[in-house]
Amino acid sequence: MRRRPGISGLQHGTAARVHYKNLGDHVQQVKLEHMRSQLEIFRKSLEEFALKHRDGVRQDPEFRAKFHAMCANVGVDPLASNKGVWAQLLGFGDFYYELGVQIVEACLATRAYNGGLMDLPALRRYVQRRRGSLADPISEDDILRAIGKLKALGSGFAVERIGKQALVRSVPGELNTDKNKLLELGQATGYISEQETRHKAGWTERRFDENIQALLREGLAMVDDSPGGGRLFWFPCLSSQLAAPNQPAGS
Amino acid sequence: MAGANFSFPVFHSYPPYFTLQPVKETREKQSALWKDLILKYCKQHKIFKLSTDTASELELFHNRGIDRQLSPAALDAFLSELVAQGNAQWLDSGHHQCLILWKRLDEWAAALLEWARSSGMEDSVTTVEELLSGDEVRGTELEGVPRELMQAMLRFLEKQGRARLFKGSTADDEGVKFFL
Numbered sequence: 001m002r003r004r005p006g007i008s009g010l011q012h013g014t015a016a017r018v019h020y021k022n023l024g025d026h027v028q029q030v031k032l033e034h035m036r037s038q039l040e041i042f043r044k045s046l047e048e049f050a051l052k053h054r055d056g057v058r059q060d061p062e063f064r065a066k067f068h069a070m071c072a073n074v075g076v077d078p079l080a081s082n083k084g085v086w087a088q089l090l091g092f093g094d095f096y097y098e099l100g101v102q103i104v105e106a107c108l109a110t111r112a113y114n115g116g117l118m119d120l121p122a123l124r125r126y127v128q129r130r131r132g133s134l135a136d137p138i139s140e141d142d143i144l145r146a147i148g149k150l151k152a153l154g155s156g157f158a159v160e161r162i163g164k165q166a167l168v169r170s171v172p173g174e175l176n177t178d179k180n181k182l183l184e185l186g187q188a189t190g191y192i193s194e195q196e197t198r199h200k201a202g203w204t205e206r207r208f209d210e211n212i213q214a215l216l217r218e219g220l221a222m223v224d225d226s227p228g229g230g231r232l233f234w235f236p237c238l239s240s241q242l243a244a245p246n247q248p249a250g251s
Numbered sequence: 252m253a254g255a256n257f258s259f260p261v262f263h264s265y266p267p268y269f270t271l272q273p274v275k276e277t278r279e280k281q282s283a284l285w286k287d288l289i290l291k292y293c294k295q296h297k298i299f300k301l302s303t304d305t306a307s308e309l310e311l312f313h314n315r316g317i318d319r320q321l322s323p324a325a326l327d328a329f330l331s332e333l334v335a336q337g338n339a340q341w342l343d344s345g346h347h348q349c350l351i352l353w354k355r356l357d358e359w360a361a362a363l364l365e366w367a368r369s370s371g372m373e374d375s376v377t378t379v380e381e382l383l384s385g386d387e388v389r390g391t392e393l394e395g396v397p398r399e400l401m402q403a404m405l406r407f408l409e410k411q412g413r414a415r416l417f418k419g420s421t422a423d424d425e426g427v428k429f430f431l
Contacts, residue, residue, distance in 0.1 A: 112280045113262075113280065191266075216273065216274050216277070217274055219274065219276055219277055222267035222268075222270075222272055222277060223267060223270055223272060223273060224266040224267040224269070224270050224319075225270045225322065226266070226319075227318055227319070227320075232266070232267075234265070234266060234267045236265070239265065
Protein backbone atom coordinates (compact mmCIF):
# COMPACT_ATOMS: atom_id res chain seq x y z
CA MET A 1 0.00 0.00 0.00
CA ARG A 2 1.35 3.37 -1.01
CA ARG A 3 2.02 5.82 1.76
CA ARG A 4 0.41 9.14 1.21
CA PRO A 5 2.17 12.38 2.07
CA GLY A 6 1.20 13.44 5.53
CA ILE A 7 2.07 16.25 7.85
CA SER A 8 4.56 14.18 9.81
CA GLY A 9 6.33 13.17 6.59
CA LEU A 10 6.80 16.81 5.64
CA GLN A 11 8.07 17.70 9.07
CA HIS A 12 10.51 14.87 8.97
CA GLY A 13 11.89 15.98 5.61
CA THR A 14 12.42 19.57 6.82
CA ALA A 15 14.19 18.43 9.95
CA ALA A 16 16.55 16.25 7.91
CA ARG A 17 17.39 19.17 5.57
CA VAL A 18 18.19 21.45 8.50
CA HIS A 19 20.31 18.75 9.96
CA TYR A 20 22.27 18.24 6.76
CA LYS A 21 22.78 21.94 6.39
CA ASN A 22 24.15 22.26 9.89
CA LEU A 23 26.47 19.39 9.31
CA GLY A 24 27.60 20.92 6.03
CA ASP A 25 28.28 24.28 7.67
CA HIS A 26 30.26 22.60 10.32
CA VAL A 27 32.42 20.70 7.85
CA GLN A 28 33.05 23.89 5.92
CA GLN A 29 33.95 25.70 9.11
CA VAL A 30 36.46 23.01 10.00
CA LYS A 31 37.94 23.04 6.52
CA LEU A 32 38.29 26.82 6.56
CA GLU A 33 39.86 26.66 9.97
CA HIS A 34 42.29 24.13 8.66
CA MET A 35 43.12 26.16 5.60
CA ARG A 36 43.66 29.24 7.72
CA SER A 37 46.10 27.49 9.96
CA GLN A 38 47.86 26.01 6.94
CA LEU A 39 48.11 29.41 5.32
CA GLU A 40 49.44 30.79 8.59
CA ILE A 41 52.11 28.11 8.64
CA PHE A 42 52.95 28.76 4.99
CA ARG A 43 53.19 32.49 5.59
CA LYS A 44 55.39 31.92 8.63
CA SER A 45 57.67 29.66 6.63
CA LEU A 46 57.86 32.23 3.85
CA GLU A 47 58.71 34.91 6.35
CA GLU A 48 61.34 32.72 7.95
CA PHE A 49 62.74 31.92 4.55
CA ALA A 50 62.74 35.53 3.53
CA LEU A 51 64.43 36.65 6.71
CA LYS A 52 66.98 33.88 6.57
CA HIS A 53 67.91 34.49 2.96
CA ARG A 54 67.29 38.20 2.82
CA ASP A 55 70.92 39.14 2.38
CA GLY A 56 71.45 36.41 -0.17
CA VAL A 57 68.47 37.54 -2.21
CA ARG A 58 69.45 41.17 -1.98
CA GLN A 59 73.12 40.89 -2.71
CA ASP A 60 73.61 37.88 -4.91
CA PRO A 61 72.07 38.20 -8.38
CA GLU A 62 72.46 34.48 -9.04
CA PHE A 63 70.69 33.54 -5.84
CA ARG A 64 68.00 36.07 -6.69
CA ALA A 65 67.42 34.44 -10.07
CA LYS A 66 67.11 31.00 -8.41
CA PHE A 67 64.74 32.44 -5.86
CA HIS A 68 62.52 33.76 -8.65
CA ALA A 69 62.60 30.39 -10.36
CA MET A 70 61.50 28.74 -7.10
CA CYS A 71 58.66 31.22 -6.64
CA ALA A 72 57.49 30.61 -10.20
CA ASN A 73 57.47 26.86 -9.52
CA VAL A 74 55.15 27.18 -6.53
CA GLY A 75 53.01 29.74 -8.32
CA VAL A 76 53.90 32.74 -6.19
CA ASP A 77 54.80 36.08 -7.73
CA PRO A 78 56.96 38.02 -5.30
CA LEU A 79 56.54 41.12 -7.42
CA ALA A 80 52.75 40.99 -7.67
CA SER A 81 52.31 43.64 -5.04
CA ASN A 82 54.44 46.11 -3.20
CA LYS A 83 52.65 45.29 0.04
CA GLY A 84 53.10 41.53 0.23
CA VAL A 85 55.27 39.60 2.62
CA TRP A 86 58.06 39.39 0.11
CA ALA A 87 58.11 42.97 -0.92
CA GLN A 88 58.04 44.17 2.66
CA LEU A 89 60.65 41.83 3.99
CA LEU A 90 62.96 41.88 1.02
CA GLY A 91 62.42 45.43 -0.17
CA PHE A 92 61.79 43.79 -3.51
CA GLY A 93 59.19 46.08 -4.94
CA ASP A 94 61.39 49.10 -4.53
CA PHE A 95 64.38 47.27 -5.90
CA TYR A 96 62.71 46.43 -9.18
CA TYR A 97 60.89 49.71 -9.55
CA GLU A 98 64.13 51.57 -9.03
CA LEU A 99 65.83 49.32 -11.54
CA GLY A 100 62.98 49.95 -13.96
CA VAL A 101 63.46 53.69 -13.72
CA GLN A 102 67.19 53.30 -14.31
CA ILE A 103 66.53 51.12 -17.34
CA VAL A 104 64.19 53.73 -18.80
CA GLU A 105 66.85 56.38 -18.20
CA ALA A 106 69.53 54.30 -19.88
CA CYS A 107 67.35 53.58 -22.89
CA LEU A 108 66.37 57.23 -23.29
CA ALA A 109 69.95 58.47 -22.92
CA THR A 110 71.25 56.12 -25.61
CA ARG A 111 68.26 56.14 -27.95
CA ALA A 112 69.76 58.71 -30.27
CA TYR A 113 72.75 56.49 -30.89
CA ASN A 114 71.20 53.07 -31.11
CA GLY A 115 67.75 53.86 -32.47
CA GLY A 116 66.07 52.57 -29.32
CA LEU A 117 67.39 49.04 -29.55
CA MET A 118 69.99 48.17 -26.93
CA ASP A 119 72.08 45.10 -26.39
CA LEU A 120 71.10 43.50 -23.07
CA PRO A 121 74.65 43.10 -21.66
CA ALA A 122 75.40 46.71 -22.64
CA LEU A 123 72.23 47.85 -20.89
CA ARG A 124 73.22 45.94 -17.76
CA ARG A 125 76.69 47.52 -17.76
CA TYR A 126 75.20 50.97 -18.29
CA VAL A 127 72.73 50.57 -15.42
CA GLN A 128 75.37 49.03 -13.16
CA ARG A 129 77.68 51.98 -13.80
CA ARG A 130 74.82 54.37 -13.16
CA ARG A 131 74.10 52.71 -9.79
CA GLY A 132 77.67 53.26 -8.73
CA SER A 133 80.40 50.93 -7.58
CA LEU A 134 78.98 50.56 -4.07
CA ALA A 135 75.66 49.13 -5.21
CA ASP A 136 75.12 45.39 -5.14
CA PRO A 137 75.55 43.76 -8.52
CA ILE A 138 72.57 43.24 -10.79
CA SER A 139 72.17 40.51 -13.36
CA GLU A 140 70.58 40.32 -16.78
CA ASP A 141 67.83 38.32 -15.11
CA ASP A 142 67.08 41.34 -12.87
CA ILE A 143 66.95 43.60 -15.93
CA LEU A 144 64.50 41.29 -17.68
CA ARG A 145 62.29 41.13 -14.57
CA ALA A 146 62.28 44.89 -14.21
CA ILE A 147 61.34 45.22 -17.89
CA GLY A 148 58.52 42.77 -17.18
CA LYS A 149 57.25 45.22 -14.55
CA LEU A 150 57.56 48.11 -17.02
CA LYS A 151 55.19 46.31 -19.36
CA ALA A 152 52.43 47.01 -16.87
CA LEU A 153 52.76 50.66 -17.83
CA GLY A 154 52.15 49.83 -21.45
CA SER A 155 55.32 51.72 -22.21
CA GLY A 156 56.31 49.67 -25.22
CA PHE A 157 59.38 48.10 -23.66
CA ALA A 158 60.09 44.70 -25.08
CA VAL A 159 62.88 42.21 -25.42
CA GLU A 160 63.75 41.10 -28.94
CA ARG A 161 65.69 37.91 -29.57
CA ILE A 162 67.94 37.99 -32.57
CA GLY A 163 69.89 34.80 -32.97
CA LYS A 164 71.34 34.21 -29.52
CA GLN A 165 71.42 37.88 -28.64
CA ALA A 166 68.81 39.68 -26.56
CA LEU A 167 68.05 43.31 -27.42
CA VAL A 168 65.90 45.64 -25.37
CA ARG A 169 63.59 47.79 -27.46
CA SER A 170 62.39 51.07 -26.00
CA VAL A 171 60.62 52.53 -29.02
CA PRO A 172 57.37 51.30 -30.46
CA GLY A 173 57.65 49.45 -33.70
CA GLU A 174 58.40 45.94 -34.63
CA LEU A 175 61.05 43.92 -36.29
CA ASN A 176 59.55 41.83 -39.02
CA THR A 177 61.33 38.65 -40.02
CA ASP A 178 63.18 40.38 -42.85
CA LYS A 179 64.63 43.14 -40.66
CA ASN A 180 65.38 40.54 -38.05
CA LYS A 181 67.27 38.58 -40.67
CA LEU A 182 69.43 41.57 -41.57
CA LEU A 183 70.34 42.16 -37.93
CA GLU A 184 71.09 38.51 -37.48
CA LEU A 185 73.44 38.49 -40.48
CA GLY A 186 75.24 41.49 -39.00
CA GLN A 187 75.65 39.91 -35.61
CA ALA A 188 79.13 38.49 -36.13
CA THR A 189 80.78 41.63 -37.49
CA GLY A 190 78.39 44.45 -36.59
CA TYR A 191 77.74 45.30 -40.26
CA ILE A 192 76.46 43.86 -43.52
CA SER A 193 77.06 44.55 -47.21
CA GLU A 194 74.35 44.36 -49.81
CA GLN A 195 76.09 41.82 -52.01
CA GLU A 196 76.94 39.37 -49.28
CA THR A 197 73.53 39.67 -47.65
CA ARG A 198 71.62 39.12 -50.86
CA HIS A 199 73.83 36.15 -51.59
CA LYS A 200 73.33 34.62 -48.15
CA ALA A 201 69.62 35.33 -47.83
CA GLY A 202 68.79 34.84 -51.50
CA TRP A 203 67.02 38.20 -51.68
CA THR A 204 66.26 40.45 -54.61
CA GLU A 205 67.75 43.92 -54.77
CA ARG A 206 64.37 45.39 -54.01
CA ARG A 207 63.76 43.27 -50.95
CA PHE A 208 67.16 44.21 -49.53
CA ASP A 209 66.68 47.87 -50.33
CA GLU A 210 63.24 48.17 -48.78
CA ASN A 211 64.32 46.60 -45.51
CA ILE A 212 67.64 48.37 -45.15
CA GLN A 213 65.99 51.72 -45.92
CA ALA A 214 63.44 51.03 -43.20
CA LEU A 215 66.20 50.25 -40.70
CA LEU A 216 68.04 53.43 -41.70
CA ARG A 217 64.91 55.52 -41.24
CA GLU A 218 64.33 54.04 -37.80
CA GLY A 219 67.88 54.94 -36.78
CA LEU A 220 68.80 51.30 -36.32
CA ALA A 221 71.34 51.29 -39.16
CA MET A 222 74.04 53.67 -40.40
CA VAL A 223 75.81 53.77 -43.76
CA ASP A 224 79.57 53.52 -44.11
CA ASP A 225 81.35 54.11 -47.41
CA SER A 226 84.34 51.91 -46.72
CA PRO A 227 87.71 52.66 -48.32
CA GLY A 228 87.36 49.43 -50.30
CA GLY A 229 84.67 51.27 -52.23
CA GLY A 230 81.72 49.26 -51.02
CA ARG A 231 78.90 50.64 -48.94
CA LEU A 232 78.46 48.88 -45.63
CA PHE A 233 75.53 49.07 -43.24
CA TRP A 234 76.32 49.11 -39.53
CA PHE A 235 73.95 48.36 -36.67
CA PRO A 236 74.86 50.41 -33.58
CA CYS A 237 72.65 48.24 -31.37
CA LEU A 238 74.94 45.29 -32.11
CA SER A 239 78.07 47.14 -31.02
CA SER A 240 77.82 47.16 -27.27
CA GLN A 241 80.66 49.65 -26.73
CA LEU A 242 78.49 52.24 -28.45
CA ALA A 243 75.96 52.16 -25.65
CA ALA A 244 77.05 55.61 -24.55
CA PRO A 245 79.21 57.14 -27.25
CA ASN A 246 79.68 60.45 -25.49
CA GLN A 247 81.77 58.81 -22.83
CA PRO A 248 85.47 58.65 -23.69
CA ALA A 249 86.85 55.27 -24.69
CA GLY A 250 88.35 53.24 -21.91
CA SER A 251 86.37 54.78 -19.08
CA MET B 252 103.14 67.99 -26.02
CA ALA B 253 99.85 69.60 -25.15
CA GLY B 254 96.93 67.32 -25.74
CA ALA B 255 99.03 64.23 -26.33
CA ASN B 256 96.70 62.31 -24.07
CA PHE B 257 93.55 63.45 -25.83
CA SER B 258 90.98 60.72 -25.50
CA PHE B 259 88.68 60.37 -28.43
CA PRO B 260 85.02 59.56 -27.80
CA VAL B 261 83.82 56.09 -28.69
CA PHE B 262 82.04 57.19 -31.85
CA HIS B 263 85.43 58.13 -33.32
CA SER B 264 86.20 54.40 -33.57
CA TYR B 265 82.89 53.52 -35.20
CA PRO B 266 83.23 53.51 -39.00
CA PRO B 267 79.82 54.88 -40.11
CA TYR B 268 80.45 58.15 -38.26
CA PHE B 269 83.02 58.96 -40.99
CA THR B 270 80.36 58.90 -43.73
CA LEU B 271 77.71 61.63 -43.91
CA GLN B 272 74.49 59.89 -42.90
CA PRO B 273 71.58 60.08 -45.35
CA VAL B 274 68.79 60.05 -42.73
CA LYS B 275 68.17 63.48 -41.24
CA GLU B 276 67.79 62.52 -37.55
CA THR B 277 70.88 60.34 -37.62
CA ARG B 278 72.85 63.02 -39.44
CA GLU B 279 71.89 65.65 -36.88
CA LYS B 280 73.15 63.46 -34.07
CA GLN B 281 76.30 62.66 -36.01
CA SER B 282 76.87 66.32 -36.72
CA ALA B 283 76.40 67.34 -33.07
CA LEU B 284 78.97 64.77 -31.94
CA TRP B 285 81.51 65.82 -34.57
CA LYS B 286 81.10 69.57 -33.96
CA ASP B 287 81.65 69.03 -30.27
CA LEU B 288 84.70 66.87 -30.94
CA ILE B 289 86.22 69.32 -33.46
CA LEU B 290 85.96 72.21 -30.98
CA LYS B 291 87.36 70.17 -28.08
CA TYR B 292 90.21 68.77 -30.14
CA CYS B 293 91.20 72.15 -31.60
CA LYS B 294 91.03 73.76 -28.18
CA GLN B 295 93.23 71.18 -26.53
CA HIS B 296 95.74 71.17 -29.41
CA LYS B 297 95.56 74.95 -29.84
CA ILE B 298 94.57 74.62 -33.47
CA PHE B 299 93.18 77.90 -34.81
CA LYS B 300 92.86 77.12 -38.50
CA LEU B 301 91.84 74.01 -40.39
CA SER B 302 92.56 73.40 -44.01
CA THR B 303 90.03 71.11 -45.60
CA ASP B 304 92.65 69.99 -48.13
CA THR B 305 95.01 68.64 -45.50
CA ALA B 306 92.47 67.71 -42.84
CA SER B 307 93.13 64.00 -43.26
CA GLU B 308 96.66 64.51 -41.88
CA LEU B 309 95.08 65.05 -38.49
CA GLU B 310 94.31 62.12 -36.26
CA LEU B 311 91.02 63.91 -35.61
CA PHE B 312 89.72 63.28 -39.12
CA HIS B 313 91.62 60.11 -39.89
CA ASN B 314 91.39 57.10 -37.62
CA ARG B 315 94.06 54.74 -38.90
CA GLY B 316 93.00 52.12 -36.38
CA ILE B 317 89.77 51.52 -38.27
CA ASP B 318 91.02 52.81 -41.63
CA ARG B 319 88.44 55.57 -41.98
CA GLN B 320 88.73 59.23 -42.99
CA LEU B 321 85.97 61.74 -42.59
CA SER B 322 84.54 62.25 -46.07
CA PRO B 323 85.10 65.74 -47.58
CA ALA B 324 81.35 66.23 -47.91
CA ALA B 325 80.87 65.48 -44.22
CA LEU B 326 83.74 67.77 -43.17
CA ASP B 327 82.36 70.64 -45.24
CA ALA B 328 78.88 70.09 -43.77
CA PHE B 329 80.09 70.04 -40.14
CA LEU B 330 82.35 73.08 -40.56
CA SER B 331 79.55 75.00 -42.27
CA GLU B 332 77.31 74.24 -39.32
CA LEU B 333 80.02 75.49 -36.95
CA VAL B 334 80.19 78.68 -39.02
CA ALA B 335 76.41 79.05 -38.79
CA GLN B 336 76.46 78.75 -35.00
CA GLY B 337 79.33 81.23 -34.63
CA ASN B 338 82.06 78.74 -33.78
CA ALA B 339 83.96 79.04 -37.05
CA GLN B 340 84.55 81.34 -40.03
CA TRP B 341 85.38 80.40 -43.57
CA LEU B 342 88.48 82.32 -44.70
CA ASP B 343 87.79 81.86 -48.39
CA SER B 344 84.75 81.42 -50.57
CA GLY B 345 86.00 78.05 -51.78
CA HIS B 346 85.83 76.57 -48.26
CA HIS B 347 89.48 75.55 -48.12
CA GLN B 348 90.51 77.39 -44.95
CA CYS B 349 88.44 77.65 -41.83
CA LEU B 350 89.02 79.56 -38.63
CA ILE B 351 87.91 77.42 -35.69
CA LEU B 352 86.51 79.52 -32.89
CA TRP B 353 86.51 77.22 -29.87
CA LYS B 354 86.13 80.49 -28.07
CA ARG B 355 83.54 82.64 -29.76
CA LEU B 356 84.69 85.90 -31.33
CA ASP B 357 83.16 88.09 -28.63
CA GLU B 358 84.93 86.01 -25.97
CA TRP B 359 88.25 86.36 -27.80
CA ALA B 360 87.71 90.11 -28.14
CA ALA B 361 86.96 90.36 -24.43
CA ALA B 362 90.17 88.46 -23.67
CA LEU B 363 92.18 90.83 -25.86
CA LEU B 364 90.66 93.84 -24.16
CA GLU B 365 91.39 92.35 -20.77
CA TRP B 366 95.00 91.75 -21.78
CA ALA B 367 95.31 95.36 -23.00
CA ARG B 368 93.93 96.61 -19.69
CA SER B 369 96.19 94.48 -17.52
CA SER B 370 99.33 95.33 -19.48
CA GLY B 371 98.70 99.08 -19.39
CA MET B 372 98.08 99.58 -23.08
CA GLU B 373 95.78 102.49 -22.42
CA ASP B 374 96.62 105.55 -24.49
CA SER B 375 99.58 103.87 -26.10
CA VAL B 376 99.77 102.49 -29.56
CA THR B 377 100.94 99.04 -30.48
CA THR B 378 100.98 97.26 -33.79
CA VAL B 379 99.23 94.19 -35.06
CA GLU B 380 102.69 92.73 -35.76
CA GLU B 381 103.66 93.14 -32.14
CA LEU B 382 100.47 91.51 -30.99
CA LEU B 383 101.20 88.59 -33.27
CA SER B 384 104.93 88.27 -32.78
CA GLY B 385 104.36 87.01 -29.33
CA ASP B 386 106.71 88.94 -27.03
CA GLU B 387 103.88 90.95 -25.58
CA VAL B 388 101.38 88.17 -25.30
CA ARG B 389 103.73 85.34 -24.37
CA GLY B 390 102.24 83.13 -21.71
CA THR B 391 98.74 84.46 -22.23
CA GLU B 392 95.96 82.76 -24.09
CA LEU B 393 96.56 85.15 -26.96
CA GLU B 394 99.87 83.50 -27.77
CA GLY B 395 99.80 81.76 -31.12
CA VAL B 396 96.68 83.50 -32.36
CA PRO B 397 96.90 83.72 -36.16
CA ARG B 398 96.64 86.99 -38.06
CA GLU B 399 93.15 86.20 -39.34
CA LEU B 400 91.78 85.74 -35.84
CA MET B 401 93.60 88.80 -34.48
CA GLN B 402 92.15 90.95 -37.25
CA ALA B 403 88.71 89.55 -36.69
CA MET B 404 88.96 90.42 -32.97
CA LEU B 405 90.22 93.93 -33.73
CA ARG B 406 87.48 94.57 -36.27
CA PHE B 407 84.97 93.32 -33.71
CA LEU B 408 86.36 95.75 -31.09
CA GLU B 409 86.52 98.57 -33.62
CA LYS B 410 82.83 98.12 -34.34
CA GLN B 411 82.14 98.42 -30.64
CA GLY B 412 84.32 101.52 -30.40
CA ARG B 413 86.81 99.83 -28.09
CA ALA B 414 89.76 99.87 -30.52
CA ARG B 415 91.00 101.75 -33.53
CA LEU B 416 93.22 100.60 -36.34
CA PHE B 417 95.72 102.92 -38.05
CA LYS B 418 97.57 102.51 -41.28
CA GLY B 419 101.21 101.96 -40.40
CA SER B 420 104.39 102.93 -42.17
CA THR B 421 104.37 99.86 -44.36
CA ALA B 422 101.33 98.62 -46.15
CA ASP B 423 100.91 95.51 -44.10
CA ASP B 424 101.66 96.98 -40.72
CA GLU B 425 98.79 98.44 -38.80
CA GLY B 426 98.75 100.33 -35.54
CA VAL B 427 96.24 99.63 -32.83
CA LYS B 428 94.91 101.79 -30.08
CA PHE B 429 92.61 100.43 -27.40
CA PHE B 430 89.96 102.46 -25.63
CA LEU B 431 89.47 100.96 -22.21
